[in-house]
Amino acid sequence: MKFDKTSEYINAKILGEHFISEHIFFYIKNGETMCYDGNKTLVFKTGEFGLIRKNRLARYSKKEINNQNETLFIHFDEIFLKNFQKKYKTQTVSFNSEDTFIKLKPNELLHAFFKSLSSYIHQGILKEPFADVKREELLLILLQQEPDLAGILFNYTIPQKIDIEEFVNKNYKFNVSVSRLAFLTGRSLSAFKRDFQAIFNDTPSRWLVKKRLKEAYFLLEKKKQKPSDIYLDLGFETLSHFSFAFKKQFGLSPKELVNRKTKNSS
Structure with missing residues (x-):
């Protein structure tokens, strides 16, 4: 799926390795993706969902299944998250895990969301105003499913001094x-x-x-x-x-x- 400046928050490319500057939700439409954070490797398979935390280092490698590999990334930038939090008065809660990659439990709402998303894409591009509307819908689903994610998504602190x-x-x-x-x-x-x-x-x-x-x-x-x-x-x-x-x-x-x-x- 291609993307341009009007849909930069929805991107289906495997990016290799890089510094994660914003929280990223991803969905493995088909194939497998191996994710490495410097400590351990997690494998995400067809139909699975995950979240990558911001201000982390990460590497991805993909494996085709039946000659196919397609992954959809959706970015949650800080401006969007602050506006969402203000609109829905979402409270920050604690989140215990320090993992960079977080596996999310699949459910009917998430699968229905991605099935409906294809209706908003034209020639591989999801244009405004649908990008923010669909991101908001996705975030509502995620927080309903796993409220503790608010402890990650709405934490705007920068890294503290470490060893x-x-x-x-x-x-x-x-x-x-x-x-x-x-x-x-x-x-x-x-x-x-x-x-x-x-x-x-x-x-x-x-x-x-x-x-x-x-x-x-x-x-x-x-x-x-x-x-x-x-x-x-x-x-x-x-x-x-x-x-x-x-x-x-x-x-x-x-x-x-x-x-x-x-x-x-x-």
């Missing part, structure tokens, strides 16, 4: 900017760089590359994995970039390391 060392050792595989990492640890960019230098005696950019390459060496040498299978999961955008950085760090390319290990073991 940098623990955070980056958990999330070093995500390919996001240093400024995003700073924000997620509750710091300005300058404060993040200063605190990072004090802990690791290195800059964030250099440390992240070396950390990813060290993990790559382990996966190639000990786990016998292929370079083409690991470079994306380790935060490298292209295989050529990964190979160049690896050879610069270790003096041989990933392929040369794999070939050397294969030769020595034969």
Whole structure:
């Protein structure tokens, strides 16, 4: 499903990995989607619903079932949520789980909502004013089904200052900017760089590359994995970039390391 500026809150593309700036509801129309948050992986299958929390790092990968994979994402931005909360006088409640991905229980109302949604889409685009109306309808259904979601959706606080060392050792595989990492640890960019230098005696950019390459060496040498299978999961955008950085760090390319290990073991 395509989208433009008038329907930017409803998007059916798998986005790979990124920083989640707004809460996102999604529906797996067909296929499977594997979701990774730096700690664990959840698999969502055909007909399942989920919510991704904002201010988190996440990675998606999709698997086709019968040559099909289609996922619908619906964004709940802060302005929309504040207007909704004011209109319906929704109260914020506590929500216990810290999970990035939240599986939602399917029900007849949700399935009926997505069945009706197709009537509002023309050439793959849901235009205004239907986008906000349908988002409002969806949110009413979700809160009726799981009222505790209000504790996530209507929490407008920004990340608080947290331990940098623990955070980056958990999330070093995500390919996001240093400024995003700073924000997620509750710091300005300058404060993040200063605190990072004090802990690791290195800059964030250099440390992240070396950390990813060290993990790559382990996966190639000990786990016998292929370079083409690991470079994306380790935060490298292209295989050529990964190979160049690896050879610069270790003096041989990933392929040369794999070939050397294969030769020595034969």
